[in-house]
């Protein structure tokens with residue numbers, strides 16, 4: 001990347017609010033930032049490292065849970081993750097709240113499966129705090145979560161690829177026949193019958209030609225950190241002194257870290273106007289996110305009083321990305337579906353988390369509450385007739401902006417992972433396009449494996 005281009009992007013992110021206010025910011029994001037020159041890459045023969053039934057791209061809990069369920073259905077599974085650990089935003093991004101597993105009236109457990117199992121595993125080593133007598137939210141030790149996910153992968157005989165980036169597909173007659181990956185061993189290919197895209201951004205789905213949009217006014221990303229010794233008045237101090245430290249008006253939140261009194265997981269700021277599926281903007285947002293953390297550390301050091309000794313203990317390995325590409329699958333889940341708690345015959349997940357949209361310019365949270373006990377996510381939002389052997393899982397599934405604001409939390413997306421794994425394995429064993437896999441068979445299999453299916 002040209003130095004000038006990079007600096008321009010960094011400055012655009014640094015002036016967060018200004019950037020967000022510029023009408024053309026989103027369009028600029030889509031403009032290629034490279035020179036107009038091209039070079040030709042020589043054709044080369046690529047080793048196939050694995051031939052399997054199901055290949056899962058992206059190893060957050062969504063991706064790991066997809067891989068585990070596919071393996072438990074009898075599939076041979078590969079799991080590709082670009083970070084050094086599994087867990088996605090929850091682990092490398094430090095985001096440590098899983099929301100409640102119960103219906104809004106508190107009477108019925110509506111989320112079970114691997115989410116429940118992982119909470120139980122973490123509870124055994126005191127790496128989770130359960131709020132509300134088990135009927136409320138959970139805060140996790142996300143480093144212990146990484147180790148638990150490793151164990152799940154090994155126990156289920158999944159072939160893991162860490163430090164491995166999905167680069168491109170090989171396509172034949174509209175099907176993905178293999179994916180090219182890059183890691184320390186160079187460029188390699190994994191051949192599979194069916195692929196699960198759990199990359200958050202939908203990198204494979206995009207390359208496979210599935211239609212998507214990048215909505216105007218994306219929810220902005222946040223750099224998270226674990227900090228000890230912050231003054232209790234930190235939010236007030238940030239509000240009062242933010243201008244001195246170059247912070248835009250914003251809204252944030254924090255959470256406890258199990259077993260670590262005095263340590264806060266801090267999600268205090270946003271990098272406005274970022275399209276994080278664009279590499280240049282993502283780079284600038286990482287740097288700006290870290291600058292913001294330094295700014296609120298400086299505020300705490302300067303104005304927090306003599307008795308406070310703030311210490312930055314852990315910085316997320318990457319900025320937490322809320323929203324990028326949103327794909328169109330056979331069904332688009334709507335805000336109305338979520339708010340009215342619509343029931344679907346092909347429901348594969350249940351959720352209660354309210355619609356929560358972080359304002360793209362001010363960071364303020366806007367909530368809308370569902371009108372019933374819980375809503376559902378249908379399998380139709382994860383499969384498309386246009387991609388016969390790709391299943392979507394995680395935040396890129398087919399929703400409108402409002403529905404996305406609700407379903408985007410992990411206890412919901414974890415379930416899309418489990419359903420994707422089961423669907424992919426049934427499609428692979430039956431040589432069936434994913435959109436023609438019988439939804440009732442998916443639901444029955446999920447139920448047998450421990451998911452709550454209503």
Ligand SMILES: Cc1cc2nc3c(=O)[nH]c(=O)nc-3n(C[C@H](O)[C@H](O)[C@H](O)COP(=O)(O)OP(=O)(O)OC[C@H]3O[C@@H](n4cnc5c(N)ncnc54)[C@H](O)[C@@H]3O)c2cc1C
Nearest residue numbers: 058060062082088089097166199200320321394395409410
């Ligand atoms: C700051 C912040 C706070 C949030 N707070 C909460 C909260 O309190 N509770 C909650 O439940 N939800 C919260 N959310 C929302 C939630 O965390 C995300 O919506 C959710 O984690 C998305 O899951 P995912 O699996 O779709 O994506 P991700 O967690 O982003 O996982 C995608 C995975 O794919 C990998 N990947 C991406 N591209 C490639 C590639 N090309 N090759 C290989 N691997 C790749 C990534 O490294 C990553 O591991 C928050 C989000 C953010 C950003």
